[in-house]
Amino acid sequence: MDSFDIQTYLQQKKALVDKTLNTLLPDKETFPASLHQAMRYCLFAGGKRLRPILALAAAEAVGGKPDRLIRQACALELLHTYTLIHDDLPAMDNDDYRRGCLATHKVFGEAIAVLTGDALLTEAFKVLADHRQGSPPEPAQTLAIIKLIAEAGGSQGVIGGQVVDLESEGKTIGKDLLEYIHIHKTGKLITASVMLGALLGRAREKEIDCLEKYAKAVGLAFQITDDILDMLGSTKKLGKKVGSDTKKGKATYPGILGMDAAKKMQQTLFNQAIQALQSFGEEAEPLRAIAKIIIERDK
Amino acid sequence: MDSFDIQTYLQQKKALVDKTLNTLLPDKETFPASLHQAMRYCLFAGGKRLRPILALAAAEAVGGKPDRLIRQACALELLHTYTLIHDDLPAMDNDDYRRGCLATHKVFGEAIAVLTGDALLTEAFKVLADHRQGSPPEPAQTLAIIKLIAEAGGSQGVIGGQVVDLESEGKTIGKDLLEYIHIHKTGKLITASVMLGALLGRAREKEIDCLEKYAKAVGLAFQITDDILDMLGSTKKLGKKVGSDTKKGKATYPGILGMDAAKKMQQTLFNQAIQALQSFGEEAEPLRAIAKIIIERDK
Numbered sequence: 001m002d003s004f005d006i007q008t009y010l011q012q013k014k015a016l017v018d019k020t021l022n023t024l025l026p027d028k029e030t031f032p033a034s035l036h037q038a039m040r041y042c043l044f045a046g047g048k049r050l051r052p053i054l055a056l057a058a059a060e061a062v063g064g065k066p067d068r069l070i071r072q073a074c075a076l077e078l079l080h081t082y083t084l085i086h087d088d089l090p091a092m093d094n095d096d097y098r099r100g101c102l103a104t105h106k107v108f109g110e111a112i113a114v115l116t117g118d119a120l121l122t123e124a125f126k127v128l129a130d131h132r133q134g135s136p137p138e139p140a141q142t143l144a145i146i147k148l149i150a151e152a153g154g155s156q157g158v159i160g161g162q163v164v165d166l167e168s169e170g171k172t173i174g175k176d177l178l179e180y181i182h183i184h185k186t187g188k189l190i191t192a193s194v195m196l197g198a199l200l201g202r203a204r205e206k207e208i209d210c211l212e213k214y215a216k217a218v219g220l221a222f223q224i225t226d227d228i229l230d231m232l233g234s235t236k237k238l239g240k241k242v243g244s245d246t247k248k249g250k251a252t253y254p255g256i257l258g259m260d261a262a263k264k265m266q267q268t269l270f271n272q273a274i275q276a277l278q279s280f281g282e283e284a285e286p287l288r289a290i291a292k293i294i295i296e297r298d299k
Numbered sequence: 300m301d302s303f304d305i306q307t308y309l310q311q312k313k314a315l316v317d318k319t320l321n322t323l324l325p326d327k328e329t330f331p332a333s334l335h336q337a338m339r340y341c342l343f344a345g346g347k348r349l350r351p352i353l354a355l356a357a358a359e360a361v362g363g364k365p366d367r368l369i370r371q372a373c374a375l376e377l378l379h380t381y382t383l384i385h386d387d388l389p390a391m392d393n394d395d396y397r398r399g400c401l402a403t404h405k406v407f408g409e410a411i412a413v414l415t416g417d418a419l420l421t422e423a424f425k426v427l428a429d430h431r432q433g434s435p436p437e438p439a440q441t442l443a444i445i446k447l448i449a450e451a452g453g454s455q456g457v458i459g460g461q462v463v464d465l466e467s468e469g470k471t472i473g474k475d476l477l478e479y480i481h482i483h484k485t486g487k488l489i490t491a492s493v494m495l496g497a498l499l500g501r502a503r504e505k506e507i508d509c510l511e512k513y514a515k516a517v518g519l520a521f522q523i524t525d526d527i528l529d530m531l532g533s534t535k536k537l538g539k540k541v542g543s544d545t546k547k548g549k550a551t552y553p554g555i556l557g558m559d560a561a562k563k564m565q566q567t568l569f570n571q572a573i574q575a576l577q578s579f580g581e582e583a584e585p586l587r588a589i590a591k592i593i594i595e596r597d598k
């Protein structure tokens with residue numbers, strides 16, 4: 001697949017995700033309007049749609065039709081967006097900017113920001129459970145997906161990671177605890193995204209194992225890259241202040257391991273991700289290219 | 300059913316709900332411990348378990364076996380508890396006490412309180428989707444239940460009600476908007492609880508219609524009673540300060556209609572609830588007794 005162009009692929013998938021998200025959410029005039037405006041504000045503030053695209057690409061990698069799981073893939077973005085809104089709250093990471101725009105709580109106030117996050121989380125499960133539209137999978141499979149997402153997003157998943165992240169601020173922590181934070185805060189939902197695509201794409205068991213390995217490597221590589229960019233990147237591209245994690249006393253991979261070792265780990269994880277896809281043909285080319293983009297991105 | 304004793308009934312059902320909730324949540328040592336402690340703190344701070352009990356009683360009313368839906372009924376309490384934790388936050392209603400105990404954010408801090416609410420909400424959907432235990436209903440029916448709960452708890456349900464409630468503080472609002480707030484903030488989840496019990500108890504269509512009417516009347520009666528108690532009740536019994544809603548500039552039924560008219564409306568709704576159950580026999584006695592308790596309670 002010499003002609004495969006990842007930028008075109010990402011653009012096309014992002015357009016599909018954006019279009020679908022637009023149809024899934026109540027429009028911004030729906031009462032109460034402030035809430036529905038806020039739900040759309042952060043959702044359409046320039047996200048890369050990495051999680052839904054990973055789900056679509058994973059389905060393609062096992063011969064599935066990505067169109068059939070677009071709604072479920074969008075639920076991942078609804079859930080991811082809620083975590084961003086809550087993480088940015090003054091009581092949490094206290095970030096004024098997100099994706100280059102003012103954070104939801106800066107525009108709509110704290111109360112609406114909390115409720116907007118709650119509403120997006122709830123909407124994610126509603127979308128997953130809604131079997132009226134499109135060509136839905138078997139109900140039992142949908143239940144397995146809902147459980148997968150709830151576990152990834154729950155107290156021993158994303159939320160657990162955020163708790164430990166907050167509790168570790170300003171403390172000296174070791175590599176193990178930092179890895180816990182990153183695997184849970186970021187890795188769990190990225191892995192669940194790939195698994196969602198694999199399951200809905202009707203992957204065989206062996207394929208699922210390989211894709212899970214791919215996802216875990218990519219998830220951690222994503223976060224290490226974030227840490228490196230936080231230290232080196234530019235505010236404009238990152239959409240938040242450079243060094244903001246370090247300033248908050250948050251542990252980062254370059255902070256604990258040193259920049260060289262962090263970059264080496266990033267490369268090792270990339271190699272692991274590619275290795276995990278060895279038995280796949282060109283249908284996994286998008287997943288390989290996404291792994292590359294994740295470690296080479298500058299924002 | 301002369302011998303029917305609602306107090307014994309409520310005690311037995313509450314014990315069953317509490318026992319099941321205890322098994323559903325990770326224990327309080329599970330890492331991260333602060334989060335799992337906080338999840339249990341508010342959940343076991345003396346709730347009456349009205350919503351799960353309504354679900355169980357609705358199932359009984361249509362000849363279903365309440366034991367078969369105990370886990371799903373408990374998911375209602377998980378969701379309800381998350382709304383309490385978030386509503387009490389300083390950015391929201393800023394209440395220091397709940398159910399007579401310090402609010403979650405007063406004990407664990409604001410950040411953990413936000414995340415604890417998020418985790419309980421997520422856990423509710425996990426419990427609903429988990430089909431491994433007990434004698435689960437058909438997967439398609441479970442999906443219908445998940446959608447029902449997500450809609451009731453979503454941006455056009457409970458969350459919508461809370462948004463309008465917050466935005467109406469200190470303003471003069473009419474009876475229609477107050478009714479919107481109460482129907483959404485409280486009524487939607489109470490109705491969904493009764494519907495969950497009816498659906499899982501395999502109600503016939505006509506029974507579902509009657510139970511929905513019952514639930515809507517009871518839901519609104521519950522909130523009007525809350526308003527009346529807020530004006531008249533004692534701090535000790537209510538678990539929060541008397542007149543706290545009025546002091547915050549929140550509209551209440553007695554405030555808008557006057558106390559006499561509010562009490563009359565409470566009685567009318569009670570009569571509607573009983574009327575809706577006319578075609579049911581003694582198997583609906585618990586539902587009738589709950590309606591009575593709801594308007595006669597002193598906390």
